Amino acid sequence: MLEPIATALNVGTAERDPAVFYRHVLHILNGSRIPYLVGGAWAFNQHTTINRSTKDLDLFIRRRDFDAIADLMRESGYDAELTFPHWLGKIHCGGIYIDLIFSSGNAIAEVDDAWFEHAREAEVLGMPVRISPVEEMIWSKAFIMERERYDGADVLHLLRECGPRLDWGRLFRRFESHWRVLLSHLVLFGFAYPGDRHIVPVAVMDELVERLRKETHSDAPAQGVCLGTLLSREQFLSDVERQGLRDGRVKPLGNMTPEDTQSWTEAIKDDHEPQ
Structure with a gap:
């Protein structure tokens, strides 16, 4: 039987050693039985043995499980937010965080059941987990x-x-x-x-x-479309905004709404600001 889930870590402790925070969240999720996968640099290392530094932990989940995970994290003393409704949420502990990913920024790579069917077991930070295929x-x-x-x-x-x-x-x-x-x-x-x-x-x-x-x-398609926005949310904006090409991310061409693309575009400036 798993030990009882503790309350949130001291923020100072977590910020000094983010791995403590990561392990605690993995422990909480393992106890909850809500499916998740470890991705990002940790899974990349498992697949390739290439090590590199990372500023966070990426967890891949189904969109339908986000609310349950967010509630669980809040009950455990952490902050949780739906950062971008079309693909990303976050768990916060002071200035550090864990990404909860249920699609990709261009809304193409949605996390569906097949991710979990083909995941494999591994150990990350000393915790038993499953990693992204x-x-x-x-x-x-x-x-x-x-x-x-x-x-x-x-x-x-x-x-x-x-x-x-x-x-x-x-x-x-x-x-x-x-x-x-x-x-x-x-x-x-x-x-x-x-x-x-x-x-x-x-x-x-x-x-x-x-x-x-x-x-x-x-013959080339008659309609002017830019699919470059699926590759970069910033580098092809001029084609859409000034040259009038249709944005390949937006329904029915893609999976995003105009509101999704607007919020994702507005976030560019935040990512460019010095940390």
Whole structure:
């Protein structure tokens, strides 16, 4: 039986050693039986053995579980907020926090049941957890191409380390109409690791290259659309705001509402402010 859940940590203690805060929240969640997955740098290390510093802990959850987790954290003495309704919440302990992620900033990589079906068990910070599947990590990271953050190197490292055991069919289905994004990373993989390009199945490359060939020889869409906003929330704003192209994130093209895109755009200035 799990020991009783304690109240929130002393803020000063948590800020001096964030890992204490992280472990406490993991303990609370493990006791609650609410499903969650560890992602971010911690899962990246589990999949690749590459270590790097991180300022927070990323937990991936289903959107329908957010309210229950937020209530549980408040009952335990922490602050919880729905930061961006289309993809992100946070648990706060003074100046440190844990991200509760249920989609991606572009609302493409929604956390669904398959994330949990294909997750694997691991140990993070001495706690028993489950980590995000590598296929879903590649899918969500493949679209992060901001000026200040580009996750393409992460994608290539995940492909190199985990490619031989990837579920390529599921990965392929995850990208669906965004197959060009997958192709772009696979082309770069062969450039970065020419001796390892055999890791990508020939059938996958043949299918993607054939799609590219057919699309290249077909007529371009009549409507002016910018899908670049799926890659960067900032770098393609001029195409939408001044050139009048349709924003590929907004329904029915994407999964976001105009209100979602407005709040996500307004947050750019906050992320650029000195910390």
